[in-house]
Each structure stands twice: as structure tokens, then as C-alpha cells.
Amino acid sequence: MSFQPVILWTDALIWLLVLICGGFAWHIARTPALRASWRKVLARPMGMSSLAVLGVFVLVGLADSLHYRERLDNGQLDVEVKSLLDRALVPFTARNERTYSAPLATHAQSRETVQRPDGSTVRETPRLQFGGAHLADPQQDWLGDVMARTLKGLALGLAASLLFAVLLAVPLKRLWRCGFAAALVRLWRPQEGDIAWKSLLLTVSMLLLTCGAVASLAGGYHVFGTDKVGQDVLYQSLKSIRTGLVIGTLTTLVTLPAAIGLGLLAGYFRGWVDDFIQYVYTTLNSIPWVLLVAAAVLIVQVFIEQNEASFSSVAERADVRLLALCVIIGLTGWTGLARLLRAETLKLRELDYVTAARAFGVSGPRILARHILPNVQHLILITVVMDFSGLVLAEAILSYVGVGVDPVMNSWGNMINAARMELAREPIVWWPLLAAFSFMFALVLAANLFADVVQDAFDPRTAARGGKA
């Protein structure tokens, strides 16, 4: 089977971001001061655990950012754009039901009129096409089957966790210059100066156990049920991860150049430059945020509708709208960081080493790049990490208001939005809502905890008080 790779706009930017992060990591590894701060982050159990959880989300998101179009048997390209993640999740996409079904259910949610072979009709809840279809007698076999699958999944997860520990110990054995067994022990009982390996092991094991159980159950059931059109809710939640990550990260990527550039310029050059930049951000700031985003998104929507023909697929159209949303939120959101950087630069420019550099005749831009920027980077980092979770949460609000991502795109906001109607149904349909909230909560909680640890490690004010605020 041949295929043609498709690079969506957000894909390109995501991989660019990965590159930037890689470069940043290289920079950290070469700078002792930065390395020490990051070591502090990783030495905290909370920092390590949240980083591991975030890592899993990022992996799923990255797998969902490699898109392609299949070549069909007749030689033409499939209209549908798929991703590597779709490929891995084929069991979910291929096994749709007709409509709602509860998590792990074997029968549909609501009664339907079914025709019996003898011609008579009855009202009953029909068996699902996929969920529990392998059971001969669902009433009797269901519980045993679910238990067996869960146990099998947990066992697999346990085995994978042990494998992970072994894989971790192999390179560390060399680093610590000790035997394999000693390395395993040291993973569990860290020595002075070690980072929180135990938390990493525990978190990854928990994740692997959960994933094992869920994957094992998903082989025979819809773990989180199905939605209105019978699509697997777990699949939707997994696909939504990318949307959340894109909004949380690309928005910041868009924000940074403006925020850093204008903030530093205003603080360093003062005078009319400062006045003008302050005017711009006070103006932008004074417009109610949701309204500004709403207005801009409405405009983009109109623009997309008018140029419908220039998009070759639905995925491309949705992607452009997602990118537009990131740009819009970014353009309205840079003011906070810019104001912070301006204030800090105002302070820094009066310090002796900057005055000395100026006396030596170092040019303004060079002072900004070499002396000011390195001393405000902790502020930038803290803001970026803190903003991330807020942006993920904002997506849900915006989708609810009707100015979020494209309605065809999988996102937690869209799932929650649809859930409003579902909660009013009788019997109540609660699982899409719960799935969306759980995934969102896991991501945002991990991001918030991580932000907290990063702030402690990098903020000189908290560091001066002995590390823990």
C-alpha cells in the first residue's frame, strides 16, 4: 500500500517546535547554571512525575502530527487525511456502532424496533456490532470477560514496567559505574544528588498499567462508550490531545517574538518607543479577551467560507482554522509577558554590568541580546509553562462560545459542547463528558504541577527563600 505524506500547517510548526526544544536542550546541557536549575526540577518527585505524564501526552500528540493520504486501489488518493495515530488506532476507527452505547456495554443505550426472523417486531436494546460481540451470553459472561481482560492488561502493563526499569538501568549502569543490580537498587533508593528516578519509575508504571488494562479491554469493548454517531469516545479523546497541545504550545510560539521583542525594546530604550509600545498593549489589553478572539474568529470563519475551494480536504480546512485560532489568541495574549519583560528590563538596564557594557561602546541590540535577554529567560520560561494549562482550558470555553476549533475537529471543547444535549437525554449520556474532562484534567494538572516546580526552581525569589515557596 502506498501513501503520500501530507504536511499540515500545524504539523510543520509542531516539528519546528520540537527542533527548537531540541536546540534548547542542547543549550541547557552546555550551560552549567541552567543544568543545575533543571536538575532541581527533576530532583523533585512532583516535577519528574508531571514531566513523565506530559511526555506521554506529547508522544501521542506527535504521533498524531504525522499525516498522510492513502493511495486507493484505483490509483487515486483517499480524500481522508490520516495520521500515524489513526493507523495505530485502526481497531477504534473501524468498529463503529450505530449510536450511543455506555462504557463497556454489550447492548445499545436506547430501545429500537427490531424485526424478528419470524416477521414480528419487538422493542429492545439491540446487541452492539462490536462491543462484547464475542460473548455468547452477555448476561452471564460479561463480568468474567471484563475481569479477565483487565487482569491480562494489568499483567502486560506490569511486564512493560519491569522492562522499562531494566532499559533504564542499562545506560545508568555505565553512568554510575556500578553493576546492573546495583543500578536497579539505586533507581529505587536514590543517592545524594540523584534525580527522582523512583517517581519516574512509579509514574511510568502507573501509566503502563492503565494503558495495558485499557488497551486489553478495548480489544473487545468500547472502554469509554460511543457517541451519537457511534464513534468510540476513547478514540476521540486521544485525537483531542493533539488539538489541546497545539493550542497550548503554538499559541506561545506565536506570542514569544512579539512579547520578547517589544517588552525588551520598551524597557531598554524608554522614551517614545516605550510610550508607543505601552499604548499598543494597553489598547489590546483593554478589549475584553473573549470578545476580541470571538470577533477575529468570526472574521476568519467568513474568510474560510469564502475560500472553501482552495482547501483540498476537510482536515486542511480545520487545520487552517486551528492555526488561525492560535495566531489570534497569541496576538491578543502577548501583553502580559511583554509588560513583565519591560519592567524587568527597566531594572536590569541600570545595573553595573549593563552600564559597563554601554561605556565600552557595545551597541544597543547587542546589549539586549547578550546581557539582558539571558537574564530574563527564566521569566520567559515560567510564563510559557504557566500559560500552557490556561490555554488548554481556554479552548474548551471558546469552543463552547462557538468560536473555538472547527466543529469537525476532535477537541475536548467540542466534546463538552456536545455533552450539554446528552446530559438532558433520558437515560443520561455521561461518558463523553467524563472522558473529555478526565483527559483534560490529566493534561492540565500535569502541566500545572510542572509549572509550579519550574517556578520554584527558576524564580530567584523563591530560590533565595530556600527552594520551596
Added chain:
Amino acid sequence: MIRYILRRLLYAIPILIGVNLITFFLFFVVNTPDNMARIHLGVKHVTPEAIEQWKAEHGYDKPLFHNPEQHGIRAVTETLFVDRSIKLFSFDFGKADDGRDIARDIKTRMWPSLAIALPVFVIGIMVNITAALLMIFYRGTRLEYAGVAGLIALMSISSLFYIIAGQYFIAKLWQWLPISGFGGGIDGFKFILLPVLVSVAAGIGSGARWYRTIFIEEIGKDYVRTARAKGLSELRVLFRHVLKNGMIPILTGAVVVLPLLFTGSLVTESFFGIPGLGSYTIDAIRAQDFAIVQSMVFLGSALYILGLLLTDLSYTLVDPRVKLT
């Protein structure tokens, strides 16, 4: 003082002009009145005549910035920009696309918004301060650690979840309070209770965490050490000294949102069916009624600038060291 206020008010004018230019650009240059007419008419009824008629009916039939058919000053004043933007400065909001008077709508709808937002503001601050003080009192213990973790967990939950969960459990399942709606007088109290409760709960996480950092900053200062050294009990130090000084950043930080309480909360109001300005705005966004959205943007910006001014004034009230020049 009066000169300072006057200067600040004058400084607000260029900002509001900037706001208007941005919104006007977004609403009328990028998305021309022809487009708006097309959206409102629907695909079937789009003819050039229908578009012209719609524009004439809704007052969009003038050029954007310059009117070649008029002479002198009228060439500039008989334009959409003056009609739709400059007139906002005299709080003349014009008519919505369905013909209703926006100014009257705003006047009637701001009271329900205020009825929700004001209790949320006051109760929210009190609850958050209490939670923050409790954590300061137990600082260094496991209780505080659990408290901080709890706050982070609380702020990681989407505000939509608080609303949906509150409506489902309190209103639908246990039927303690009506699920949505609004009423005047004493009877209206029961409608207000649930949205206020939910909004306060949704705000505890970030609010209490922020106040906690403020109090922690205060507690490290010299005057606290002095107070302890003269033998005051920890409770007394907290309430008489830390709370009093911590209130300065808390109150001045809260003042900026004070005027914005009138415009209400978009999401809360639309979930609970409160006929306030928030739901008004959301309905306008969904119906793509640009006249209302633009009016609300202008109103919101003006109130925000008022909030900034009040913030600076409040500094002088609570902290005699600050002098305005």
C-alpha cells in the same frame, strides 16, 4: 488629585480610539457589510438588490471612511466609521440588526449581570482569603502541602465542569435549587444562589493560591519578625499584621475588575439562562450581530480603563506612601 484624574481620563481617549479602530477594522474592513448582508440573508436570497436593501435597512449603506457624494466635513462624517464608531463615544450604541435599541438593552440587562457578579466577587474574595490564611497558619505541615496540591487540582478543572456538575447534582439530581432562570425580588434569590456558588467554587483554586503567595511574601518581612519578637501569638500576627498588609495588593488587584462586574460572565450567564450582558454578548456572537458585539467591546474597554484608573486611586487610599503626580 483632580488634575491627575483629568489627565488619566484624557489619556483614555487615544486608547478608546485605538480600540475602535481595531474593532472597526475587524468588523467592517475585513468583513465588509456586503458579507454581513449575505450571511444574514442566507444563501438562497442573495441578490444585489436584496443586499442593498438589507444594508439600507440596517444602516450599513454608507462608505467606510470617505463619502465622495458629500462635500466638506460631511464627506467624512457621513461614513460608516463615524456612524458605527465615533458615536459610541457619546454612548450612542445605535440599533441591533433585529432593530432593538442596544443602549436600552444594556441598561436593562446590566442589573441581572451585577446580581450574579457582585456576590461572586465579594464572597469569592472572602473565601479565598480564608483559605489562604488557613494554609499560612498551617504552613510547613502536611496539611498545607495537601492544601496546595488540592488548590492546583481545583484550578486544573475546567470551569465548564463546575457549572455542568453543579447543575446536574444540585439542580437536577437533588433538586435543591432551580437549574436555570432568573427572577426579580426575594423570589429571585434562589436563582442567583447556584450560579454564585458554582462561580465561587471555580475561582478558589487560582484565587487562594495567588493570595497565599502574597501572604507568604508578607510573612517573610521584618515587621512580622518584630511582631513575633514582642511576643504576639501567631494568630494575632496573622490577623493584625499579615492580613492587613496583604490586603493592599489583594484589594488593589481586585479593583481593576470592579467596573467589569457590570458586563457579567459570558459562560455562567448563558449556562444558567440569566438575562444579563454576558448572555446578551454570547447570543450576539452566535447570531453574528456585529452591532451588539462592537458595542460590548467598546463598553468593556471603557470599563477596563476606568478600572485601571480606580486601581491607581485605590493605591493612594490604602497606602499613604504612594503619591500620584
